[in-house]
Amino acid sequence: MNRISKFFLPIKAVHVPSANTSAKKSGSELTSKSQKLLINLGLIEQSSNGCFFLLPFAQRSVDKVIKVINEEFADIGAGKISIPCLTQSSLWKKTGRFDENVGELYHVRNRHDKQFIMSPTHEESITHLLSSIPPLSHKQLPLLLYQISSKFRDELKPRFGLIRSNEFLMADLYSFDKSPEAAEETYNHVRTTIKHIFKRLGMFVTEVKGDAGMMGGDCSHELHVLADIGDDSIQHCSTCDYAANKSLGDAHTCNQCKSSNLKEHKGIEVAHSFLLGEKYSKPLTASFRNADNKLVPFVMGSYGIGVSRIISAATEALSTDDGLRWPLPLAPFSVCIIPPKEDKNKTDPISAVEKVYEAVNKIEDLRGDVILDDRTNQTIGKRLLDGKKLGFPVIIVFGKSASEDIPKYELHDVNKDECHYLELPDLLKYLNEKYSSELTPKSVFVHQFV
Numbered sequence: 358m359n360r361i362s363k364f365f366l367p368i369k370a371v372h373v374p375s376a377n378t379s380a381k382k383s384g385s386e387l388t389s390k391s392q393k394l395l396i397n398l399g400l401i402e403q404s405s406n407g408c409f410f411l412l413p414f415a416q417r418s419v420d421k422v423i424k425v426i427n428e429e430f431a432d433i434g435a436g437k438i439s440i441p442c443l444t445q446s447s448l449w450k451k452t453g454r455f456d457e458n459v460g461e462l463y464h465v466r467n468r469h470d471k472q473f474i475m476s477p478t479h480e481e482s483i484t485h486l487l488s489s490i491p492p493l494s495h496k497q498l499p500l501l502l503y504q505i506s507s508k509f510r511d512e513l514k515p516r517f518g519l520i521r522s523n524e525f526l527m528a529d530l531y532s533f534d535k536s537p538e539a540a541e542e543t544y545n546h547v548r549t550t551i552k553h554i555f556k557r558l559g560m561f562v563t564e565v566k567g568d569a570g571m572m573g574g575d576c577s578h579e580l581h582v583l584a585d586i587g588d589d590s591i592q593h594c595s596t597c598d599y600a601a602n603k604s605l606g607d608a609h610t611c612n613q614c615k616s617s618n619l620k621e622h623k624g625i626e627v628a629h630s631f632l633l634g635e636k637y638s639k640p641l642t643a644s645f646r647n648a649d650n651k652l653v654p655f656v657m658g659s660y661g662i663g664v665s666r667i668i669s670a671a672t673e674a675l676s677t678d679d680g681l682r683w684p685l686p687l688a689p690f691s692v693c694i695i696p697p698k699e700d701k702n703k704t705d706p707i708s709a710v711e712k713v714y715e716a717v718n719k720i721e722d723l724r725g726d727v728i729l730d731d732r733t734n735q736t737i738g739k740r741l742l743d744g745k746k747l748g749f750p751v752i753i754v755f756g757k758s759a760s761e762d763i764p765k766y767e768l769h770d771v772n773k774d775e776c777h778y779l780e781l782p783d784l785l786k787y788l789n790e791k792y793s794s795e796l797t798p799k800s801v802f803v804h805q806f807v
Contacts, residue, residue, distance in 0.1 A: 361728060362732055368399045390673055390678060392517055392520075396518070401415050414690075417690070418683070418688070421687055422558065425558060427505075430501075435501035440504050442507060443475060444476045444482050446464070446472040451641060452481055476508060476509065479531075480637045483502060484637040488641050493533075499533060500533040507525070509524055511523060525663065527665075530659075531658070532547060532660075543658055547630065558684055563582075564578055565578070566612075567602050569631060574632050582674050583624050590624075591603065594613065594619055595618045597611060639654045667687075671684055681748030688748060688749060693751070694714055698736050717784075720785065730743070749771060765778045765779060768787060
């Protein structure tokens with residue numbers, strides 16, 4: 358049984374901002390709504406500027422993201438690996454990226470004065486791996502490899518908590534193909550898979566034509582969560598639905614239909630796909646044997662999902678000023694049960710509470726995702742307020758009606774701001790229907806602006 362009293366959850370006082378702005382100055386650092394809530398409610402804690410501890414509740418949400426990514430990438434035949442976070446600087450010098458990005462990289466030297474970087478991304482490393490083994494046959498392609506690990510970037514201005522930090526968790530997948538045509542087919546297949554990941558996470562994302570930036574390559578697409586604090590400006594054409602990152606050029610007419618009906622939005626980038634061509638495989642001599650048994654450079658793709666950033670982006674888009682709101686599949690716990698306040702003069706109701714807990718926990722989509730707020734020294738009202746601030750999608754309260762001959766329980770559907778008084782069979786039916794329907798991926802969550 359999951360109990361709140363057993364979790365490390367250092368809740369602080371939640372200050373409600375007096376203004377409607379979504380980002381404020383706090384000391385010398387910009388803070389966002391999501392950053393303040395995640396810190397004040399005990400989900401993350403700052404270690405240093407741009408670095409954060411993920412505490413148990415936040416880690417549960419991250420684990421849910423990782424589970425979906427692992428399942429979806431496995432379905433397309435991607436192999437999960439681990440890549441060292443330290444990369445030889447010489448590899449980045451060979452591809453030309455070292456000098457271009459030297460200011461954003463963390464540099465370390467070993468006792469033999471050999472230079473390494475703490476990688477923000479691993480194109481050089483994975484390509485070096487492929488160049489270090491006997492050449493693959495064209496019959497073994499496409500090859501898809503991915504990892505989920507910490508990445509590092511020396512941000513000029515870390516801000517907004519997990520949205521722009523110096524250390525971040527990212528899923529990065531790399532594809533290796535035999536031709537530009539095959540690489541484009543793989544690229545589109547992986548893009549579709551990544552969009553499906555966000556559908557399963559219950560997140561509304563917008564796809565736009567992207568800037569290849571430091572990665573280089575022939576083609577790039579980004580997925581954004583629209584939010585006022587976003588670093589990226591997106592220009593969207595209301596005539597043909599085309600959209601692109603403004604970094605590609607501040608257009609006055611649509612690049613696709615030439616209409617002037619352009620509208621600008623702010624976005625938080627949560628995923629990025631790149632069609633790389635031979636940018637890395639040629640300088641690092643990573644080749645395969647083609648049908649004529651000749652060595653030919655791989656045609657590559659690179660795909661990144663900001664795992665830790667997703668937590669902040671999702672809560673930034675959905676939360677109120679004083680309470681977290683989660684997409685249903687991302688909430689640390691889906692259901693919180695609040696028993697009565699402790700009363701030494703009354704019969705211990707714990708057996709009734711356990712009965713409801715066990716019944717709810719048996720629902721397939723809720724197994725292991727139910728928590729009991731067993732702080733019975735506090736009032737129901739105080740715990741209900743905490744539960745709403747933490748953003749539990751459903752809160753079940755043992756109020757006065759729970760002690761009647763035919764008990765009825767208060768079911769608070771927090772995201773819908775609804776309260777229902779239900780007997781146990783009806784309560785279980787409500788939860789079954791809610792989670793079987795709302796956890797089903799829906800195409801409405803992805804708006805494709807390309």
